[in-house]
Amino acid sequence: MLTDATYTARRLHVLGEWDAALAALGPVTEPELRAEIAVDRWFFRIEGHEEAEKAVAALDPESPTAHLLTGRLAYSRLLFRHASRPDDRAVAEAAYRAAAESGAKSGDDTVRAWAEYHWAVLLDNIDEDPAGAVPRYERALEIATRSGDGYLESYIIRHLAPHRPPAERLAMLRRSLHLRAALGARPQTVAAQALLAEELPEDDPERAELVRAFRPGAEELRIGWLLSEN
Template identity: 75%
Template sequence: MLTDDTYIARCLFLLGEWDAALAVLGPHADPALRAEIAVDRWFFRIEGHGEAEKAVAALEPASPAAHLLNGRLAYSRLLFGRHARPDDRVVAEAGYRAAVAGGDEMRRAWAEYHWAVLLDNIDQDPAAAIPRYETALETAVKAGDGFFESYIIRHLAPHREPAETVAMLRRSLHLRAALGARPQAVAAQALLADHLAEDDPERAELLEASRAGARELRIGWLVSED
Protein backbone atom coordinates (compact mmCIF):
# COMPACT_ATOMS: atom_id res chain seq x y z
CA MET A 1 0.00 0.00 0.00
CA LEU A 2 1.31 3.45 -0.93
CA THR A 3 2.02 5.96 1.81
CA ASP A 4 0.44 9.39 1.47
CA ASP A 5 3.81 10.93 0.64
CA THR A 6 4.50 8.36 -2.06
CA TYR A 7 1.05 8.80 -3.58
CA ILE A 8 1.40 12.59 -3.65
CA ALA A 9 4.91 12.33 -5.10
CA ARG A 10 3.69 10.04 -7.88
CA CYS A 11 0.85 12.44 -8.73
CA LEU A 12 3.24 15.39 -8.87
CA PHE A 13 5.69 13.32 -10.92
CA LEU A 14 3.00 12.63 -13.50
CA LEU A 15 2.26 16.36 -13.74
CA GLY A 16 5.88 17.26 -14.37
CA GLU A 17 6.26 18.86 -10.96
CA TRP A 18 9.56 17.08 -10.36
CA ASP A 19 10.94 19.44 -7.69
CA ALA A 20 7.75 19.24 -5.66
CA ALA A 21 7.63 15.46 -6.05
CA LEU A 22 11.13 15.08 -4.67
CA ALA A 23 10.40 17.55 -1.87
CA VAL A 24 7.45 15.59 -0.49
CA LEU A 25 9.34 12.30 -0.33
CA GLY A 26 10.41 11.63 3.24
CA PRO A 27 13.81 10.28 4.29
CA HIS A 28 12.50 6.71 4.28
CA ALA A 29 10.90 6.89 0.84
CA ASP A 30 11.63 4.29 -1.81
CA PRO A 31 15.06 5.27 -3.18
CA ALA A 32 14.15 3.80 -6.58
CA LEU A 33 11.23 6.22 -6.87
CA ARG A 34 13.44 9.14 -5.86
CA ALA A 35 16.02 8.14 -8.47
CA GLU A 36 13.39 7.71 -11.19
CA ILE A 37 11.97 11.18 -10.54
CA ALA A 38 15.44 12.74 -10.53
CA VAL A 39 16.40 11.03 -13.79
CA ASP A 40 13.11 12.05 -15.41
CA ARG A 41 13.64 15.67 -14.33
CA TRP A 42 17.11 15.66 -15.85
CA PHE A 43 15.77 14.19 -19.09
CA PHE A 44 12.96 16.71 -19.54
CA ARG A 45 14.61 19.82 -18.14
CA ILE A 46 18.24 18.98 -18.96
CA GLU A 47 19.18 20.16 -15.50
CA GLY A 48 20.02 18.45 -12.22
CA HIS A 49 22.29 15.79 -13.72
CA GLY A 50 24.44 15.60 -10.60
CA GLU A 51 21.43 15.06 -8.37
CA ALA A 52 20.10 12.37 -10.69
CA GLU A 53 23.42 10.56 -10.73
CA LYS A 54 23.66 10.75 -6.93
CA ALA A 55 20.13 9.36 -6.55
CA VAL A 56 20.92 6.42 -8.85
CA ALA A 57 24.19 5.79 -7.01
CA ALA A 58 22.18 5.34 -3.79
CA LEU A 59 20.50 2.24 -5.24
CA GLU A 60 21.81 -1.28 -4.90
CA PRO A 61 24.31 -1.31 -7.82
CA ALA A 62 23.33 -4.76 -9.04
CA SER A 63 19.57 -4.07 -8.98
CA PRO A 64 17.60 -3.93 -12.24
CA ALA A 65 16.42 -0.42 -11.30
CA ALA A 66 20.01 0.81 -11.00
CA HIS A 67 21.01 -0.82 -14.29
CA LEU A 68 18.06 0.69 -16.15
CA LEU A 69 18.50 4.19 -14.72
CA ASN A 70 22.25 4.18 -15.31
CA GLY A 71 21.52 3.25 -18.90
CA ARG A 72 19.03 6.07 -19.21
CA LEU A 73 21.50 8.59 -17.80
CA ALA A 74 24.21 7.49 -20.22
CA TYR A 75 21.80 7.60 -23.17
CA SER A 76 20.56 11.08 -22.29
CA ARG A 77 24.12 12.39 -22.00
CA LEU A 78 24.76 11.12 -25.52
CA LEU A 79 21.49 12.54 -26.82
CA PHE A 80 21.90 16.01 -25.37
CA GLY A 81 25.67 16.26 -25.57
CA ARG A 82 25.76 17.29 -21.91
CA HIS A 83 28.16 15.74 -19.36
CA ALA A 84 28.98 13.19 -22.06
CA ARG A 85 31.60 10.53 -21.33
CA PRO A 86 33.61 8.37 -23.73
CA ASP A 87 32.01 5.14 -22.50
CA ASP A 88 28.38 6.35 -22.46
CA ARG A 89 27.35 4.22 -25.44
CA VAL A 90 28.77 1.09 -23.82
CA VAL A 91 27.35 1.98 -20.39
CA ALA A 92 23.87 2.58 -21.81
CA GLU A 93 23.66 -0.75 -23.61
CA ALA A 94 25.20 -2.65 -20.70
CA GLY A 95 22.62 -1.16 -18.33
CA TYR A 96 19.73 -2.12 -20.57
CA ARG A 97 21.11 -5.60 -21.17
CA ALA A 98 21.46 -6.20 -17.43
CA ALA A 99 17.94 -4.90 -16.74
CA VAL A 100 16.52 -7.22 -19.41
CA ALA A 101 18.36 -10.16 -17.87
CA GLY A 102 17.49 -9.45 -14.24
CA GLY A 103 14.23 -7.53 -14.05
CA ASP A 104 10.60 -8.57 -13.75
CA GLU A 105 8.42 -8.61 -16.85
CA MET A 106 7.63 -4.88 -16.92
CA ARG A 107 11.18 -3.83 -16.07
CA ARG A 108 12.45 -6.06 -18.87
CA ALA A 109 9.98 -4.51 -21.28
CA TRP A 110 11.00 -0.97 -20.30
CA ALA A 111 14.64 -1.95 -20.77
CA GLU A 112 13.85 -3.39 -24.21
CA TYR A 113 12.14 -0.11 -25.11
CA HIS A 114 15.04 2.06 -23.94
CA TRP A 115 17.50 -0.23 -25.70
CA ALA A 116 15.50 0.23 -28.90
CA VAL A 117 15.60 4.01 -28.50
CA LEU A 118 19.39 3.85 -28.12
CA LEU A 119 19.69 1.80 -31.30
CA ASP A 120 17.25 4.06 -33.12
CA ASN A 121 18.37 7.54 -32.06
CA ILE A 122 22.07 7.10 -31.36
CA ASP A 123 23.07 4.26 -33.71
CA GLN A 124 20.55 5.17 -36.43
CA ASP A 125 19.78 1.45 -36.75
CA PRO A 126 16.00 1.04 -37.03
CA ALA A 127 16.32 -2.55 -38.25
CA ALA A 128 17.77 -3.48 -34.85
CA ALA A 129 15.47 -1.18 -32.90
CA ILE A 130 12.06 -2.13 -34.30
CA PRO A 131 11.97 -5.74 -32.99
CA ARG A 132 12.75 -4.46 -29.48
CA TYR A 133 10.02 -1.83 -29.74
CA GLU A 134 7.59 -4.54 -30.81
CA THR A 135 8.59 -6.83 -27.93
CA ALA A 136 8.04 -4.01 -25.46
CA LEU A 137 4.73 -3.06 -27.08
CA GLU A 138 3.40 -6.61 -26.74
CA THR A 139 4.03 -6.46 -22.99
CA ALA A 140 2.52 -2.98 -22.63
CA VAL A 141 -0.66 -3.93 -24.46
CA LYS A 142 -1.00 -7.22 -22.58
CA ALA A 143 -0.67 -5.34 -19.28
CA GLY A 144 -3.11 -2.61 -20.35
CA ASP A 145 -0.41 -0.02 -19.59
CA GLY A 146 -1.41 2.95 -21.72
CA PHE A 147 1.38 5.15 -20.37
CA PHE A 148 4.03 2.66 -21.47
CA GLU A 149 2.28 2.08 -24.79
CA SER A 150 2.31 5.83 -25.45
CA TYR A 151 6.10 5.86 -25.21
CA ILE A 152 6.62 2.90 -27.51
CA ILE A 153 4.25 3.92 -30.28
CA ARG A 154 5.69 7.45 -30.25
CA HIS A 155 9.00 5.94 -31.37
CA LEU A 156 7.57 3.25 -33.62
CA ALA A 157 5.36 5.72 -35.49
CA PRO A 158 8.07 7.36 -37.67
CA HIS A 159 8.92 3.92 -39.05
CA ARG A 160 5.39 3.42 -40.42
CA GLU A 161 3.63 4.75 -43.50
CA PRO A 162 2.60 8.45 -43.17
CA ALA A 163 -1.08 7.85 -42.41
CA GLU A 164 -0.27 5.23 -39.78
CA THR A 165 2.45 7.46 -38.35
CA VAL A 166 -0.05 10.24 -37.68
CA ALA A 167 -2.62 7.82 -36.25
CA MET A 168 -0.05 6.34 -33.86
CA LEU A 169 1.20 9.75 -32.76
CA ARG A 170 -2.37 10.89 -32.16
CA ARG A 171 -3.05 7.78 -30.07
CA SER A 172 0.11 8.43 -28.06
CA LEU A 173 -1.10 11.96 -27.33
CA HIS A 174 -4.59 10.79 -26.36
CA LEU A 175 -3.23 8.12 -24.00
CA ARG A 176 -1.01 10.63 -22.27
CA ALA A 177 -3.71 13.26 -21.99
CA ALA A 178 -6.18 10.76 -20.54
CA LEU A 179 -3.67 9.77 -17.87
CA GLY A 180 -2.78 13.35 -16.98
CA ALA A 181 0.88 12.82 -17.95
CA ARG A 182 1.53 16.45 -18.71
CA PRO A 183 5.20 16.56 -19.85
CA GLN A 184 4.65 13.55 -22.08
CA ALA A 185 1.46 15.08 -23.51
CA VAL A 186 3.28 18.32 -24.33
CA ALA A 187 6.02 16.36 -26.09
CA ALA A 188 3.37 14.36 -27.98
CA GLN A 189 1.67 17.57 -29.14
CA ALA A 190 4.94 18.89 -30.52
CA LEU A 191 5.80 15.67 -32.35
CA LEU A 192 2.33 15.27 -33.85
CA ALA A 193 2.50 18.87 -35.08
CA ASP A 194 5.78 18.09 -36.84
CA HIS A 195 4.04 15.37 -38.86
CA LEU A 196 1.09 17.48 -40.02
CA ALA A 197 0.97 19.66 -43.10
CA GLU A 198 2.15 23.26 -42.73
CA ASP A 199 -1.33 24.60 -43.56
CA ASP A 200 -3.22 22.20 -41.25
CA PRO A 201 -5.06 24.28 -38.58
CA GLU A 202 -4.51 21.50 -36.04
CA ARG A 203 -0.76 21.92 -36.47
CA ALA A 204 -0.88 25.56 -35.40
CA GLU A 205 -3.06 24.73 -32.39
CA LEU A 206 -0.75 21.93 -31.31
CA LEU A 207 2.32 24.12 -31.62
CA GLU A 208 0.72 26.91 -29.61
CA ALA A 209 -0.32 24.54 -26.83
CA SER A 210 2.96 22.62 -26.72
CA ARG A 211 5.08 25.77 -26.63
CA ALA A 212 3.08 27.16 -23.73
CA GLY A 213 3.33 23.89 -21.83
CA ALA A 214 7.04 23.51 -22.55
CA ARG A 215 7.78 26.99 -21.24
CA GLU A 216 5.79 26.41 -18.06
CA LEU A 217 7.35 23.01 -17.35
CA ARG A 218 10.79 24.13 -18.59
CA ILE A 219 11.18 21.20 -20.97
CA GLY A 220 14.67 21.93 -22.20
CA TRP A 221 14.64 20.24 -25.59
CA LEU A 222 11.30 21.83 -26.53
CA VAL A 223 11.98 25.32 -25.19
CA SER A 224 15.25 25.40 -27.15
CA GLU A 225 13.26 24.80 -30.36
CA ASP A 226 10.78 27.60 -29.62
Protein backbone atom coordinates in the same frame (compact mmCIF):
# COMPACT_ATOMS: atom_id res chain seq x y z
CA MET B 1 -0.36 0.93 1.56
CA LEU B 2 1.15 4.15 0.20
CA THR B 3 2.22 6.81 2.64
CA ASP B 4 0.87 10.30 2.11
CA ALA B 5 4.35 11.47 1.07
CA THR B 6 4.73 8.72 -1.52
CA TYR B 7 1.26 9.30 -2.96
CA THR B 8 1.86 13.06 -3.16
CA ALA B 9 5.26 12.59 -4.78
CA ARG B 10 3.87 10.23 -7.40
CA ARG B 11 1.05 12.56 -8.32
CA LEU B 12 3.40 15.53 -8.56
CA HIS B 13 5.79 13.44 -10.66
CA VAL B 14 3.03 12.70 -13.19
CA LEU B 15 2.27 16.42 -13.41
CA GLY B 16 5.91 17.32 -14.09
CA GLU B 17 6.29 19.05 -10.73
CA TRP B 18 9.64 17.37 -10.15
CA ASP B 19 11.06 19.76 -7.54
CA ALA B 20 7.90 19.55 -5.45
CA ALA B 21 7.81 15.76 -5.81
CA LEU B 22 11.35 15.43 -4.51
CA ALA B 23 10.59 17.81 -1.65
CA ALA B 24 7.52 15.77 -0.72
CA LEU B 25 9.63 12.62 -0.42
CA GLY B 26 12.35 14.07 1.73
CA PRO B 27 16.00 12.96 1.55
CA VAL B 28 15.65 9.27 2.46
CA THR B 29 12.11 8.18 1.57
CA GLU B 30 11.52 5.80 -1.37
CA PRO B 31 15.02 5.85 -2.93
CA GLU B 32 13.89 4.21 -6.20
CA LEU B 33 11.06 6.70 -6.69
CA ARG B 34 13.40 9.57 -5.77
CA ALA B 35 15.89 8.39 -8.41
CA GLU B 36 13.19 8.03 -11.06
CA ILE B 37 11.92 11.55 -10.40
CA ALA B 38 15.42 13.03 -10.42
CA VAL B 39 16.28 11.32 -13.72
CA ASP B 40 13.01 12.48 -15.29
CA ARG B 41 13.67 16.05 -14.16
CA TRP B 42 17.13 15.90 -15.73
CA PHE B 43 15.77 14.41 -18.94
CA PHE B 44 12.96 16.92 -19.43
CA ARG B 45 14.65 20.06 -18.10
CA ILE B 46 18.26 19.19 -18.87
CA GLU B 47 19.18 20.32 -15.39
CA GLY B 48 20.02 18.59 -12.11
CA HIS B 49 22.25 15.91 -13.64
CA GLU B 50 24.51 15.66 -10.60
CA GLU B 51 21.56 15.14 -8.25
CA ALA B 52 20.10 12.52 -10.58
CA GLU B 53 23.40 10.66 -10.72
CA LYS B 54 23.71 10.71 -6.93
CA ALA B 55 20.16 9.40 -6.53
CA VAL B 56 20.86 6.49 -8.89
CA ALA B 57 24.17 5.75 -7.14
CA ALA B 58 22.26 5.35 -3.85
CA LEU B 59 20.30 2.37 -5.23
CA ASP B 60 21.23 -1.29 -5.12
CA PRO B 61 23.43 -1.42 -8.25
CA GLU B 62 22.03 -4.83 -9.22
CA SER B 63 18.39 -3.76 -9.07
CA PRO B 64 16.46 -3.44 -12.34
CA THR B 65 15.63 0.18 -11.51
CA ALA B 66 19.31 1.01 -11.08
CA HIS B 67 20.15 -0.64 -14.40
CA LEU B 68 17.41 1.21 -16.29
CA LEU B 69 18.22 4.59 -14.77
CA THR B 70 21.96 4.14 -15.27
CA GLY B 71 21.27 3.41 -18.92
CA ARG B 72 18.98 6.42 -19.25
CA LEU B 73 21.57 8.77 -17.78
CA ALA B 74 24.28 7.53 -20.13
CA TYR B 75 21.95 7.68 -23.12
CA SER B 76 20.73 11.19 -22.31
CA ARG B 77 24.28 12.52 -21.97
CA LEU B 78 24.91 11.26 -25.51
CA LEU B 79 21.59 12.57 -26.82
CA PHE B 80 21.97 16.05 -25.33
CA ARG B 81 25.76 16.13 -25.87
CA HIS B 82 26.01 17.19 -22.26
CA ALA B 83 29.14 16.10 -20.37
CA SER B 84 29.14 12.84 -22.33
CA ARG B 85 31.74 10.26 -21.39
CA PRO B 86 33.76 7.93 -23.61
CA ASP B 87 32.03 4.85 -22.22
CA ASP B 88 28.44 6.19 -22.23
CA ARG B 89 27.40 4.15 -25.27
CA ALA B 90 28.74 0.92 -23.79
CA VAL B 91 27.38 1.72 -20.32
CA ALA B 92 23.88 2.35 -21.67
CA GLU B 93 23.71 -0.88 -23.64
CA ALA B 94 25.15 -2.95 -20.80
CA ALA B 95 22.63 -1.46 -18.38
CA TYR B 96 19.67 -2.17 -20.66
CA ARG B 97 20.89 -5.69 -21.32
CA ALA B 98 21.20 -6.32 -17.58
CA ALA B 99 17.69 -4.98 -16.97
CA ALA B 100 16.24 -7.10 -19.78
CA GLU B 101 17.95 -10.22 -18.45
CA SER B 102 16.76 -9.45 -14.93
CA GLY B 103 13.18 -9.07 -16.16
CA ALA B 104 13.35 -12.29 -18.16
CA LYS B 105 14.86 -14.23 -15.26
CA SER B 106 12.33 -12.98 -12.71
CA GLY B 107 9.37 -13.15 -15.08
CA ASP B 108 8.80 -9.41 -14.75
CA ASP B 109 7.55 -8.54 -18.23
CA THR B 110 7.22 -4.84 -17.41
CA VAL B 111 10.92 -4.53 -16.59
CA ARG B 112 11.83 -6.49 -19.71
CA ALA B 113 9.60 -4.31 -21.89
CA TRP B 114 11.03 -1.05 -20.56
CA ALA B 115 14.54 -2.41 -21.07
CA GLU B 116 13.78 -3.47 -24.64
CA TYR B 117 12.19 -0.09 -25.34
CA HIS B 118 15.11 1.93 -23.99
CA TRP B 119 17.59 -0.33 -25.79
CA ALA B 120 15.68 0.29 -29.02
CA VAL B 121 15.81 4.06 -28.49
CA LEU B 122 19.57 3.86 -28.00
CA LEU B 123 19.95 1.92 -31.26
CA ASP B 124 17.55 4.25 -33.04
CA ASN B 125 18.65 7.70 -31.90
CA ILE B 126 22.34 7.20 -31.17
CA ASP B 127 23.39 4.44 -33.56
CA GLU B 128 20.84 5.30 -36.27
CA ASP B 129 20.18 1.57 -36.59
CA PRO B 130 16.45 1.10 -37.28
CA ALA B 131 16.97 -2.53 -38.30
CA GLY B 132 18.18 -3.25 -34.78
CA ALA B 133 15.73 -0.93 -33.04
CA VAL B 134 12.39 -1.88 -34.60
CA PRO B 135 12.30 -5.54 -33.45
CA ARG B 136 12.98 -4.39 -29.88
CA TYR B 137 10.23 -1.78 -30.10
CA GLU B 138 7.87 -4.46 -31.35
CA ARG B 139 8.77 -6.90 -28.56
CA ALA B 140 8.20 -4.19 -25.97
CA LEU B 141 4.92 -3.17 -27.62
CA GLU B 142 3.62 -6.74 -27.56
CA ILE B 143 4.13 -6.85 -23.80
CA ALA B 144 2.61 -3.40 -23.25
CA THR B 145 -0.55 -4.14 -25.25
CA ARG B 146 -0.95 -7.61 -23.75
CA SER B 147 -0.72 -6.20 -20.23
CA GLY B 148 -2.82 -3.11 -20.95
CA ASP B 149 0.00 -0.75 -19.95
CA GLY B 150 -1.06 2.41 -21.76
CA TYR B 151 1.75 4.53 -20.32
CA LEU B 152 4.45 2.21 -21.64
CA GLU B 153 2.61 1.84 -24.94
CA SER B 154 2.54 5.62 -25.35
CA TYR B 155 6.34 5.72 -25.16
CA ILE B 156 6.90 2.82 -27.54
CA ILE B 157 4.54 3.93 -30.30
CA ARG B 158 5.91 7.49 -30.14
CA HIS B 159 9.29 6.11 -31.22
CA LEU B 160 8.03 3.32 -33.44
CA ALA B 161 5.79 5.70 -35.44
CA PRO B 162 8.59 7.22 -37.59
CA HIS B 163 9.30 3.72 -38.93
CA ARG B 164 5.73 3.29 -40.20
CA PRO B 165 3.96 4.59 -43.34
CA PRO B 166 2.57 8.16 -43.03
CA ALA B 167 -1.06 7.30 -42.23
CA GLU B 168 -0.09 4.72 -39.62
CA ARG B 169 2.55 7.06 -38.24
CA LEU B 170 0.01 9.81 -37.55
CA ALA B 171 -2.45 7.34 -36.05
CA MET B 172 0.23 6.07 -33.65
CA LEU B 173 1.28 9.59 -32.66
CA ARG B 174 -2.34 10.54 -31.99
CA ARG B 175 -2.84 7.41 -29.90
CA SER B 176 0.32 8.17 -27.92
CA LEU B 177 -1.02 11.67 -27.24
CA HIS B 178 -4.46 10.40 -26.21
CA LEU B 179 -3.02 7.74 -23.89
CA ARG B 180 -0.82 10.27 -22.13
CA ALA B 181 -3.60 12.82 -21.80
CA ALA B 182 -5.96 10.19 -20.38
CA LEU B 183 -3.36 9.26 -17.76
CA GLY B 184 -2.75 12.88 -16.83
CA ALA B 185 0.96 12.62 -17.66
CA ARG B 186 1.49 16.30 -18.38
CA PRO B 187 5.13 16.50 -19.57
CA GLN B 188 4.65 13.50 -21.81
CA THR B 189 1.40 14.96 -23.19
CA VAL B 190 3.11 18.24 -24.04
CA ALA B 191 5.92 16.35 -25.79
CA ALA B 192 3.36 14.30 -27.73
CA GLN B 193 1.54 17.45 -28.85
CA ALA B 194 4.81 18.90 -30.11
CA LEU B 195 5.79 15.79 -32.05
CA LEU B 196 2.38 15.40 -33.67
CA ALA B 197 2.45 19.07 -34.70
CA GLU B 198 5.86 18.55 -36.27
CA GLU B 199 4.54 15.67 -38.38
CA LEU B 200 1.53 17.55 -39.74
CA PRO B 201 1.62 19.79 -42.86
CA GLU B 202 2.45 23.43 -42.13
CA ASP B 203 -0.96 24.61 -43.36
CA ASP B 204 -2.92 22.06 -41.30
CA PRO B 205 -5.16 23.87 -38.74
CA GLU B 206 -4.55 21.02 -36.26
CA ARG B 207 -0.84 21.77 -36.35
CA ALA B 208 -1.40 25.42 -35.42
CA GLU B 209 -3.74 24.41 -32.60
CA LEU B 210 -1.24 21.90 -31.22
CA VAL B 211 1.54 24.50 -31.27
CA ARG B 212 -0.67 26.96 -29.38
CA ALA B 213 -1.46 24.22 -26.88
CA PHE B 214 1.97 22.82 -26.15
CA ARG B 215 4.17 25.92 -26.00
CA PRO B 216 2.76 27.38 -22.76
CA GLY B 217 3.05 23.97 -21.09
CA ALA B 218 6.63 23.51 -22.27
CA GLU B 219 7.51 26.96 -20.92
CA GLU B 220 5.81 26.38 -17.57
CA LEU B 221 7.45 22.99 -17.07
CA ARG B 222 10.78 24.24 -18.52
CA ILE B 223 11.13 21.31 -20.91
CA GLY B 224 14.54 22.20 -22.25
CA TRP B 225 14.62 20.31 -25.52
CA LEU B 226 11.14 21.46 -26.55
CA LEU B 227 12.00 25.09 -25.87
CA SER B 228 15.24 24.82 -27.85
CA GLU B 229 13.58 23.13 -30.83
CA ASN B 230 10.52 25.37 -31.17
